[in-house]
Amino acid sequence: MTDHPAKVPVLIVDDDPSMRAALRQWIRLAGFETREVATPDEALTRLSRDFTGCVVTDVMLDGEDGMSLLRRIVELDADLPVVLITGHGDVPMAVEAMRAGAYDFVEKPFDPDHIADVVRRACDKRMLVMENRALRMQLTDSAGLESRLLGASSAMEALRRQVLHFAATDAAVLIVGETGTGKEVIAQALHDFSPRKDGPFMAINAAALPEAMVEAELFGHEAGAFTGADRRRVGRIEAAGGGVLFLDEIVSMPLPLQPKLLRVLQEKKVDRIGGTQPVDVDIRLVSAANLDPAEAVRSGHLREDLLFRVNAIELRVPPLRERGRDALLLFDTFVNRFAARYGLDAPAASARDEAFLLTYAWPGNVRELRNAAERFVLNAPVSPQPLEALVTGRHDTGALPAAGGLKDLMDAYERNLIEGSLRRHGGRIQEVMGELNLPRRTLNEKMTRLGLSRERTGLADTTET
Template identity: 40%
Template sequence: MAKILIIDDEASIRNALREILEDEKHEVKEAKNGEEGLAMLIEEDFDAAFCDIKMPKMDGMELLRKFRENGKNTQIIMLSAHGNIEIAVEATKYGAYHFLEKPPNLQQLLVTLRNALDKKDLVQENKNLKKTISKVVSQKYEIVGESEVMKQLKVEITRIAHADARVLILGPNGAGKELVARQLHEQSPRKEKPFVEVNCAAIPSELIESELFGHEKGSFTGAIKDKKGKFELADKGTLFLDEIGDMSLSAQAKVLRALQERKITKVGGDKDIEVDVRVIAATNKDLREEIHKGNFREDLFHRLGVLIIKVPSLDERKEDIPLLVNKFLNDIAEEHKTKPKHIEPQAIEFLMQLSWSGNVRELRNVVERLVIMSSDKITLQDAQKYAVFKI
């Protein structure tokens, strides 16, 4: 049984529709004009609505436009005694599920309603799935730490995430720069759009431009078909340029143009493509030193560094090690479908005394090694024996 609203200024139409719908065991409510119908749609949750186009006070098209601003998932089926293709197209453009001419054919009406209800269920399932995925992503890229420097970092992320300005993330290898980039995206208005990552250090310099901007078929040997670049794939979302300090100067020049003009050109192409992308970049290098050496463009540095976040090393926040170790123990257990291993407090204290040049990534590797190499629980002796293999 579905909850359905009939919006029509003709009582005879409302009565006829009500009789049909109640025979199908649906709950039915009525509104005699557009204003009343819009108020009911906003105040209550309906699965579907039949809405006349020509009505006093507010016509169906205006109702449709105003209701869609509300963001609800009610499927609206438009009705009109003077239907034509132009009206049907306009109604669909403003979010109507379907358009029926008055008087509607009984079979067509019921089939349309059934399909509309199926679509509503599908849309709701997709919303629920997106929420679940978003929750999983948030947990995967959770930033763990309650030290003062990490509390400050989390505050900065929350404040900066909504600004939609470009961000440059600085910090040593393994400190969690990608996690910061992910959180900036997840807490931003762009969170429903793509997060696209490019590791600038992992792509050969001769291919980086194709990777970023795409290429036309035949533009170089091996370009057997057109390809979209990362800028285009990240449109309306976030592009994360990791290890930006390793990007070639020629690619830097094109990235600078893309940031300045919000346009890109594919390799081998001559057509400008407009892109709306929030760029977040990260590096473990001192970019001012790279500028001095001639390896990095100063104008690009200023374009990227509208906002700058510095991620602390693990040695600067050793009090977070117990939290991180417990998280890694849980993560590893979940990966292997086992119970988390217990670690003795003395073992954690030993890990807190070490120097972590590889930062959080190195700590995670050591915890995984301890899980594999220890027996029932991780002891101080295990930590002393197997943590020494740190590099």
């Protein structure tokens, strides 16, 4: 016998109050919640594809028979179990109903234990249907999210799992990551895969607006609130009602306005500029920062009490340089997309291009890589260049061979890897050793063999640590 969680609903449809009362008692004793109506029309207002229990209905109802109700329920959701209660003379009709999709029928007079058992089995079946639907939806969402947040690295796989999990909640999310890592894409996904997906997605960049405009953009204003306010304006917070407000660069929000945003999050009300009555709002806040939020608090750019409100969930987005071979996957995807957009053939990346993709630090992250792919596609038919030249502007890119054997390619890969690490760490050998997990002697030998030095990388004046 399956134990059912509390509050699994059973809808009782019967025009006889005494029968409804009896069914209520027996079904509740079996551990279910009951909802009771007298007519088919009332029943249909209580049902949807999200209904998690079953329906128990008499075959003979005042004004409409149970068969008609069954057909309407099957149209709504063919997997919603319907249990029919029949009199002795109604058995042929009940058999017909079974053929039409009813789950089972119980003949009057019936044993209370028997109807409880039928209801229990019907709800077992419904729970299995709902679990399978949720699994299929999760798989669909996962595939859809994978096309947005591209990457096969473990860091990106973990990030996609987090996004899908937290999208189902209504908690405030703070997305932390470097510029160009795709924070707005993640915010949009948190909206699109959430119960708020049919509501608005309102985005505002606090760093991109003059300080004088931020308050009016976020909170709105009444007519006459200030010079030039000739009519009422609804702010972004209010316009995001029922959906998601994405506040990018939250650490750039003027400090005097941060308590006002805190009140919105605490009280679920917004005060328009010049208004006398607060306006109720229903939003989910997703915010983003390219600085460490704790450091923003220490430096006085972000109130600590606001941070506690906006980061109930904190998502860290890895920079591209920490995502391994994802750069190759992303570049190939972007190249094919831009080739299709511009009606051009997709150029193939050479070995030297791939080595550069894997060793360049990509300070602009995915945004910079996307721009590089677009330039790569557009230049290929008329002025093909190594990817490194397109990205860095350096045309002395002889470090990577256009072609060659495996040793040449491996040497070129190592050279770019070590040179990239030297540049990232300002020539500090100890940090290069740590990043590449190489002892000093091995690193020195490789640098000598590959013709690398701190002077060659333009870091001769850097103090070694």
